[in-house]
Amino acid sequence: MLDIIIVNWNAGTQLKACVDSITQYCADHVEKIIVVDNGSIDGSEKIVEEVPNVTLIRAGENLGFGKACNLGAEHAESDYLLFLNPDAALFEGTLTKVVNFMQAPANQAVGICGLQLIEESGKVSRSCARFPSVTGFLAHAVGLDRIFPRLGNSMAEWDHLTDRQVDQVMGAFFFVRRGLFEQLQCFDERFFVYFEEVDFSYRARQEGWQSFYLADAQAFHAGGGTSNRVKARRLFYSLRSRLLYSFKHFAFPAAFIVLLTTLVIEPLARSALALARCSLSGLKETWAGYRMLWSWVPKWLFRNETW
16 A cells, blocks of 8 residues: 655646546555645645545645655655655556556565656656766756757656666656655755755665666656746746755765856856747746846855755
């Protein structure tokens, strides 16, 4: 049996669709559905409040994704945890395949499992990635990974049609052994959103655990979720988490290179791309996100404020 943790923030009807897919197709495997609501104002949490087997935790504010996941995990008791985005949905047989894989004696070194995520268009999402590297961050900052995908951290060059061990799977469907989650002392709450699962997967690898991608198990994932409505802030959170990850896991000279590239070169590259696309909104969102980042960096560097 397993417990499913869903972090909700103004997900609207997507949350209900997600929970319904669990109860319809996967109820036999699920002990609890734990919904942590991060201060939603759209009433979406009320839709699932009376659904059987749902434990609703009202955080009262936006704790961030990692911290809300940790809060939900405190109420879990099963051997496995599934962190599932509210804009995702399970299919018939989804969890059967994953649980059977994780329980097989040959796979006891696998601590984290992901699966094939299907987009609204029906395409297979590129949902796995390599562990971040300085080269990967620099290639992304200047747009080289769009031309040469193998230079970047994303595994965009791979079709995701076969099973394989990977560095990390996307947090939209993040299946983990509860013992491992407790061993690593949960997600690092300094990552408000983005990179929390990357950091967790890297720490798991350091402890000898594997991450595995299953191509013959599928789930739906709309992608973007509620963050699509706040693109400038989404950019800020992504860049901030990138810097936090770099200074946590890279040597200082390498992390400093990422910092300078992120603060100076990347905004110019993003602006050039927006202008090439004749996207005034993209240009405005870029500079709005970077204003937030430039305002935060001194607080982080000189006062150690990570939020």
